[in-house]
Amino acid sequence: MLDKLKINKKLIRELDFSAIIIVLAISLFGAMNIYSAVGISVFKSQIVWILFGMVLLYFILVFDYSLIQGYANIIYWSGVILLALNDTIFKSTVNGAGSWMKIGSVTIGQPSEFAKLGMIIMIAKKLDSMEGNINNLKNFLNLAMYAAIPMILIVIQPDMGMMMVCFFIVLGIFFAAGLELKVIGAGLASIITLIAIVWNSPLMHEYWKIRLISFLDPEADQLGAGAQLFQSQIGIGSGEILGKGFLKGTQVAGGFIPESHTDFIFAVVGEEWGLLGAVFLLTLYGILIYKFINIARTSKDIFGSMLSIGVVSIMLFSIYQNIGMTIGVAPISGITLPFMSYGGSSYITNIMAVGLVLNVGMRRKKINF
Template sequence: MLKKIKINKKLLKQLDFITILTVIILGIFGSINIYSATHLNCGNYYLKSQLIGIAAGMVIIYLVLIPDYAIVKRYANIIYSFGVFLLILNCLPMFKSTVNGASSWIKIGPVSMQPSEFAKVGIIIMLAKELDDMEGNINNLKNFMKLTAYAALPMILIVTQPDMGMMMVCFFIVLGIYIVAGLDFKIIGGGLAILTGLICIVWNSPIMQTYWKTRLLSFLDPDADPLGAGFQLSQSKLAIGSGGILGKGFLKGSLTTGGFIPEAHTDFIFSVIGEEWGLIGALFALMLYAIIIYRLIKIAKNSKDIFGTIVSVGLIATMLFSILQNIGMTIGIMPITGITLPFLSYGRSSMLTAFMSIGIVLNIGMRRKKISF
């Protein structure tokens, strides 16, 4: 029984420990900043919760590494269907929970979760399975339509919440997979044109309520409503700018500790880093992300099959876009959405899926070649 829950020593030699170490450092750095943003009002609660989440995340990575990732392909339909099921469950009033205007959470008893976090992983795994079965022939019309249908179903359910931030993440996941899979750029261009039209339709439909539009567009001119929709961004830019090169010091950020930045421990954790650690702290976080992304790309390139490559690409696209979007919105160059910063922001669902995603890619890298027993 014990053998079934252990990783073979020969496989462990292929494991990318640098990525694991970098993730741990990033998680600890995030925990420190979460504590700074919350300690005055909540004491050690969020710090302890985040550290427990990191410990649980390491257990998840270990458990994900045990089976051959080919098993994931075998259960791709179940994983994908479960993600869609959770999104449908999210439509039922008795489970729906609204946070910041988006009904993107489900609550069952004391447990809350964000179904779209798991659904996006299901999209990646399903597209990877289908592309592997198609031997990468994405430019066949039938194959392309099949892939697009699988991607579109959960994305439509996410839009109806509405959770435009997660919709953007899913879109760039699919786009990244299509590009790497070799989809004709004429089709990509046509798809983008159709998508633009659909966005215009959704934007002017009852789905997009006025306050949500205002929140998304506030980054264009935050001073137009400095005490309303533009308040969060204005305070974020002020905090990051006031940090200078070296920052004000740990627990010394007046805007952070004063509670002037809403959601500072989740969506706007980068503002805390900018104020208290300055440019040096921001570059340190970006350096850690660069190491992780670089090493995951190497795994994607060296995968032994199409399934492994596409899964890796999808998960890399998820992380890369989340980093660009989150940091971009805190400095005012991207619209404000509810996208968290991987491993730095507080959030159970996002933390769980981030560690799970890293574990899956490391599994692919660990089994990139046959091991002789």
């Protein structure tokens, strides 16, 4: 039994250890900033999640990713069922979004985090079975259906931030699969039109409007809806080139930036580590994404390639959206910064995603045992 939980030495030689080191470096840097933002208790919890994540990463690497393809239906529909249960029975609302599942007095996480991974696996499997022929109308509608089901359930919660993540995951996969640009353009235009139509309808929740309005004109209400962004910009700007120093951030320490250990963790980076710290973090992300794109490009099959592209799409959009909302170039949403923000379900899902991509990478070549 234990032999089955060991990775063959020939496969280990194909594993990109530098990617794991980068993920660990970002995670520990994130934990330091979490400690600075909210103290030792939450820091300890994050360290536990990091350690658990590293163990989980190992187990994901043990099994050939092609086995996951065989369980795609179970993984996908399990995520959909969890979303449905979250929408109807176990919903817990935090900051306007009912995306948290709560059983009794225990909040157990966000099913949408795991559902988005199931969506990637399912779409990748379908594209593989279609031999990548996405421009066939029947194939496209089939893929669109599997994308739409979890996204509709996420909108019902409502959680517009996660819905945006899922939309850009699908957009990234479809683009990489070769979907005609006119179809992609029509899809983007449809989304903009849909937002305009529902703006004054009951479907448009008031807190969505407030966030969009505060993004377009944050100075209009600096003590209200625009306060979080305004304080974040002050903190990041005051960090200048070198930052104020670890544990010396006045905006963070003074509690002026809400959710500084989760959604607004980049504000801590900007204030305490300055431009150099921000560039350091973005460089690590850039190297990691480059490695993942290379794995997608050289995968031995369509499933592995699309799986990797889906994870790249998560990373790219989450990084842009999270950092963008702290500096005012994206609307505020509950999107966490991968491996930096505090949160168990978010961290574990990101580790699982990384594990899947590295699994694809280490099995690119035919190895004779």
